[in-house]
Amino acid sequence: MISPPLAGERSTIVSHPILELRHISKSFGMTAAMADVSIAILPGQVHAIVGENGAGKSTLIKILTGVHQPDEGEMLVDGKQMQIRSTEDAQKHGIAAIFQEPMVFPDLDVAENIFISHHNLGLVMNWATQYQHANEIIARLGITLDPRRLANGLTLAEQQTVEIARALSLNVRALIMDEPTASLSAHEVDRLVQIVEALKMRGVAVIYISHRLEEIFRIADTVTVMRDGKHISTKPISQVTQQGMVRDMVGRSINHFSMKVAANAHGEKILSVRNLTRDGVFSDVSFDLHIGEVLCFAGLIGSRRTDVGLALFGVEPATSGYIEVARQPVTIDSPQSALKYLIAYVSEDRRKFGLALNMPIFANISLPSLKKLLRLFGLIDRKAEIAMAESHRERLSIRTPNVTIDVGKLSGGNQQKVMLAKWLETEPRILIFDEPTRGIDIGAKTEVHNIIRELAIRGVAIIVISSDLPEVLMLADRVLVMREGRQMGIFDISEATQENIMALATGQTAAMSQ
Amino acid sequence: MNVLLRNFHPQTLRVITLAVVLLLVIVFFVSQIDNYFSPRTLNRIASSAAVILPIAIGQAIVVMTRNIDLSVGSLVGITAYVTGDILAYAPFGPFLTLFIALSIGALCGAFNGVLVAYGRVPSIIVTLGTLALFRTFLVEYSEARTITTDSLPKWVVELPQTTLFSVGVLEVRVMVIVALVAALIFSLALWKLRAARKFYAVGSNPDAAIMAGINSERVVFTAFVLSGMLAGLAGLIFLARFGNITVVAGLGFELKSIAAVVVGGVNIFGGSGTILGVVLGTLLVDTIDNSLIRWAIVSEFWREALLGILIMTAVAVDTFMARSYVQLRKLVA
Numbered sequence: 001m002i003s004p005p006l007a008g009e010r011s012t013i014v015s016h017p018i019l020e021l022r023h024i025s026k027s028f029g030m031t032a033a034m035a036d037v038s039i040a041i042l043p044g045q046v047h048a049i050v051g052e053n054g055a056g057k058s059t060l061i062k063i064l065t066g067v068h069q070p071d072e073g074e075m076l077v078d079g080k081q082m083q084i085r086s087t088e089d090a091q092k093h094g095i096a097a098i099f100q101e102p103m104v105f106p107d108l109d110v111a112e113n114i115f116i117s118h119h120n121l122g123l124v125m126n127w128a129t130q131y132q133h134a135n136e137i138i139a140r141l142g143i144t145l146d147p148r149r150l151a152n153g154l155t156l157a158e159q160q161t162v163e164i165a166r167a168l169s170l171n172v173r174a175l176i177m178d179e180p181t182a183s184l185s186a187h188e189v190d191r192l193v194q195i196v197e198a199l200k201m202r203g204v205a206v207i208y209i210s211h212r213l214e215e216i217f218r219i220a221d222t223v224t225v226m227r228d229g230k231h232i233s234t235k236p237i238s239q240v241t242q243q244g245m246v247r248d249m250v251g252r253s254i255n256h257f258s259m260k261v262a263a264n265a266h267g268e269k270i271l272s273v274r275n276l277t278r279d280g281v282f283s284d285v286s287f288d289l290h291i292g293e294v295l296c297f298a299g300l301i302g303s304r305r306t307d308v309g310l311a312l313f314g315v316e317p318a319t320s321g322y323i324e325v326a327r328q329p330v331t332i333d334s335p336q337s338a339l340k341y342l343i344a345y346v347s348e349d350r351r352k353f354g355l356a357l358n359m360p361i362f363a364n365i366s367l368p369s370l371k372k373l374l375r376l377f378g379l380i381d382r383k384a385e386i387a388m389a390e391s392h393r394e395r396l397s398i399r400t401p402n403v404t405i406d407v408g409k410l411s412g413g414n415q416q417k418v419m420l421a422k423w424l425e426t427e428p429r430i431l432i433f434d435e436p437t438r439g440i441d442i443g444a445k446t447e448v449h450n451i452i453r454e455l456a457i458r459g460v461a462i463i464v465i466s467s468d469l470p471e472v473l474m475l476a477d478r479v480l481v482m483r484e485g486r487q488m489g490i491f492d493i494s495e496a497t498q499e500n501i502m503a504l505a506t507g508q509t510a511a512m513s514q
Numbered sequence: 515m516n517v518l519l520r521n522f523h524p525q526t527l528r529v530i531t532l533a534v535v536l537l538l539v540i541v542f543f544v545s546q547i548d549n550y551f552s553p554r555t556l557n558r559i560a561s562s563a564a565v566i567l568p569i570a571i572g573q574a575i576v577v578m579t580r581n582i583d584l585s586v587g588s589l590v591g592i593t594a595y596v597t598g599d600i601l602a603y604a605p606f607g608p609f610l611t612l613f614i615a616l617s618i619g620a621l622c623g624a625f626n627g628v629l630v631a632y633g634r635v636p637s638i639i640v641t642l643g644t645l646a647l648f649r650t651f652l653v654e655y656s657e658a659r660t661i662t663t664d665s666l667p668k669w670v671v672e673l674p675q676t677t678l679f680s681v682g683v684l685e686v687r688v689m690v691i692v693a694l695v696a697a698l699i700f701s702l703a704l705w706k707l708r709a710a711r712k713f714y715a716v717g718s719n720p721d722a723a724i725m726a727g728i729n730s731e732r733v734v735f736t737a738f739v740l741s742g743m744l745a746g747l748a749g750l751i752f753l754a755r756f757g758n759i760t761v762v763a764g765l766g767f768e769l770k771s772i773a774a775v776v777v778g779g780v781n782i783f784g785g786s787g788t789i790l791g792v793v794l795g796t797l798l799v800d801t802i803d804n805s806l807i808r809w810a811i812v813s814e815f816w817r818e819a820l821l822g823i824l825i826m827t828a829v830a831v832d833t834f835m836a837r838s839y840v841q842l843r844k845l846v847a
Contacts (some may be wrong), residue, residue, distance in 0.1 A: 106785065107718040
């Protein structure tokens with residue numbers, strides 16, 4: 001039968017760490033994802049790990065959970081050297097992780113979701129006791145949740161709770177939380193903070209990864225900053241200031257943020273959208289876009305920003321609303337029609353929508369523009385095709401020995417540039433970027449930002465969908481904030497701050513719009 | 515309403531709907547066919563369902579894990595034929611024979627399972643391959659001979675007529691009971707056995723299953739072994755029911771079993787389904803199948819087409835209901 005899993009009594013102050021990394025390094029091909037990182041995780045403490053995208057945080061998580069093995073260095077669990085070869089291994093050592101996108105089983109109920117990882121509960125299920133034990137664990141987190149409900153109907157926050165309960169039931173001692181609040185409302189964040197407090201009380205070490213600095217000051221005991229795969233600093237929260245933390249994260253005294261050029265004079269209105277709606281997905285999105293302007297769509301995951309982008313590109317057309325391109329009313333019901341009005345869309349999902357990874361660079365770039373290359377009898381001029389690719393390679397500094405190698409062999413940042421080249425070749429008037437810098441390193445990120453600004457200066461009207469707030473603040477001339485399929489407001493960049501964008505995106509103060 | 519919906523499992527709704535549809539279909543045929551509601555009709559439907567039910571149970575387990583087993587028809591053919599052939603030389607008793615049939619099925623299922631789970635070849639390809647492979651093996655093995663009733667032990671020949679008990683005019687045959695017992699065992703196992711819950715978990719969210727430390731490969735492999743074993747059981751029932759086995763035995767059973775499974779409410783994308791639903795699905799499929807033969811207005815050649823339509827309708831209804839369920843949930847919450 002199920003023995004109620006206990007996470008130990010309230011912790012006394014224990015000085016030795018549960019988990020220790022010593023001089024860990026990990027490379028993928030030529031890029032060093034982590035270089036000589038040493039961190040100690042103490043029980044009953046929240047250890048925040050911060051850093052920009054590409055700083056090595058996800059590699060760290062993957063090493064801790066046994067997904068990747070370090071190339072060098074050693075890991076200690078309870079002071080003993082251990083190797084963590086798999087998720088199961090990590091679980092055995094009491095290490096668990098929860099992610100931004102919860103990993104639940106939609107067809108199973110809450111109780112089963114909690115106990116699914118238990119391999120020693122006996123052959124036969126006793127549903128009644130399982131519900132009872134689920135209730136106990138849920139109560140331990142200080143929340144209410146019916147263990148009989150299917151995970152399918154739960155909100156993201158509730159699913160996350162289920163995952164935390166699962167970890168707790170497994171006697172978790174070190175819980176990694178990767179951006180747990182990225183998609184939560186303010187109220188849900190409060191509740192999560194309570195849960196984290198409850199975990200601390202039970203002596204669980206929480207490794208907390210978040211971009212929201214206020215949150216870190218609220219719950220962390222220790223902060224480690226990483227940058228470019230290196231360990232920059234580890235300090236108790238009392239000795240950290242927000243500015244200091246940002247400086248450590250960015251490295252070069254915030255010049256990354258200040259490189260924003262003054263908003264260039266906008267030209268004519270090129271795109272006008274009124275009450276754009278896709279039933280059941282988003283509704284009443286209205287905005288204007290001018291030549292040379294960068295409009296950023298900000299919001300949390302699930303705010304349906306991407307769906308608006310897909311509607312404007314005709315992949316998932318809007319069901320109602322009004323679109324005007326260059327003062328002509330238009331109907332966009334397919335990517336073909338969008339391309340006709342010179343609208344292009346650079347997808348967030350490079351693998352799925354953007355690139356044919358097993359085709360050479362030049363073929364990927366020429367794909368939407370093949371018409372230009374047609375010669376006698378409809379044959380493709382291969383020389384011109386390669387020349388086309390070469391010109392983009394130079395202009396966007398795509399780092400590759402030649403343009404005939406497969407796109408799949410390039411790094412993320414260079415793949416992104418190939419995708420950009422592909423759409424630039426169609427000479428768009430309106431260019432929609434969806435998460436243009438997700439998962440690419442800082443160097444490439446800055447390059448992509450420069451390209452976007454340059455395109456705007458040259459008269460392309462640009463929409464950037466981004467979850468990266470510093471990026472939004474740096475690129476945008478105006479910011480449109482969405483939440484759960486609704487437009488919450490539009491800011492001019494001079495009025496936009498991280499705080500007021502987040503407030504609208506999380507619905508903290510609906511009154512702040514206008 | 516709120517509380518009701520919160521605790522109402524979508525599968526419950528599914529089973530109730532299915533029972534109603536089955537009833538309506540029966541009422542329809544009663545009104546269309548003279549003397550429909552006779553013991554003969556019922557026995558025919560029951561014997562036919564007794565062959566399909568074990569296959570459908572195995573198919574259901576495989577489908578729950580987000581896979582499919584197209585080889586079950588050929589597997590029924592192999593077990594029916596090879597078991598019959600063995601019995602012709604060595605007239606074993608029922609239990610040893612059952613063991614042989616289950617082993618042959620499990621062995622073939624393991625072959626599918628290894629390729630799908632460990633070889634990482636999509637199940638639709640593996641079992642499409644073995645569908646042809648197993649059938650060809652049977653053709654070669656049989657050398658165009660036919661197993662006949664004369665060569666079989668007496669207990670096998672008499673099995674289809676053996677009645678365990680009677681309810682009024684309705685005689686309940688041993689074969690039907692065997693199939694129902696199989697259903698009961700698997701129904702209980704899927705509900706009560708902790709290990710069996712992994713079939714649902716793997717199909718519901720494969721990534722989460724790996725993160726939860728579940729050995730997905732082993733779970734998928736086991737599903738295919740069980741599917742093979744149950745097809746083996748069906749093969750034995752098939753052998754007893756018909757006595758004369760040719761190389762075309764079990765042809766097209768994959769279609770019938772998939773129809774029974776999806777009509778029975780097993781989600782074709784994995785993760786959910788009940789054996790009770792599969793039993794009702796099998797009954798519905800076999801009721802329609804066996805009644806069409808006697809329905810004058812429609813040619814019996816439409817039987818397969820109807821199965822096809824049934825599969826498509828069931829999956830379409832499923833998708834629609836799943837969407838409505840989530841939306842309804844949102845409204846209530």
